[in-house]
Amino acid sequence: MPDSPNRIVWGRATSSNVMKVLWGLAELNLPFERIDAGGAFGRTDTPEYRAMNPTGLVPTLQEGAFSLWESNAILRYLAHADRGASPLWPADPRARANVDRWMDAQQTVLNPPMGQVFRGLVRTPAERRDLTAIAAAIEETAKAWRIVEAALGRHDYIAGPDLTLCDIPWGVHAHRWFRMDYQGLSRPDLPALRAWYDRLCRRPGYQQHVVATPIA
Structure with a gap:
């Protein structure tokens, strides 16, 4: 997966599910931007956010027109898409x-x-x-x-x-x-x-x- 300058993680840093994704990105050495959402920051009930994530929860991963929700699914996607494979998610x-x-x-x-x-x-x-x-x-x-x-x-x-x-x-x-x-x-x-x-x-x-x- 080529590095995406538009890789965005929507979610507040204190959310355990957001932490999973941020830590995973760090282990994979992938650049990203994070935008506060959820809790006191709101944003998750807006039509724009619900179009990306109908659950209204965090995190949501956005890469251009592609969006993905559920933290464990995001981790698997990042590990699989990162240059085809990662030791974090073995191929066997x-x-x-x-x-x-x-x-x-x-x-x-x-x-x-x-x-x-x-x-x-x-x-x-x-x-x-x-x-x-x-x-x-x-x-x-x-x-x-x-x-x-x-x-x-x-x-x-x-x-x-x-x-x-x-x-x-x-x-x-x-x-x-x-x-x-x-x-x-x-x-x-x-x-x-x-x-x-x-x-x-x-x-x-x-x-x-x-x-x-x-x-x-």
Whole structure:
């Protein structure tokens, strides 16, 4: 895919799904422009935005007349279109399927309880927090992270010895898992997960688009 001077990512930097795409672009060394959209920035209910993305969510990738929504689909597109192939998304069918299932599991296994924890601790005012419900959601979230912990006990990254696309969706949420203020609520010790997170923190794209972004 030739470098596009018109590659635009629509979405606010604090969105976890936007972070995925920005970090992926950094790993692929692809230039882009980002335009704030969603949340307090609005824009997502306009006819122009809905023409690109009928869900009204972020992110949306725009390349001239082409637009694409759903963060994991955007990551796959970028990795596949980038000069024909990328090690982030291996060409071997079984290796690629392994990466894909981990990407999907982030959305189906991790997102529901992790979203509840995030909303409870970050988006809910202190006087309205239900710490009992949040503690239960932390336990459910930990079950998802234990699945990743088992994989990381065998190799440095989720799908194998090297970073692939599936580390990106999980990695964005790992930063929140380790850095949110838990109001004294306990979490399990997951040493392999922590070592993986520390490895991610040494990657420039992760530092720029995840670690340096406020948890909000």
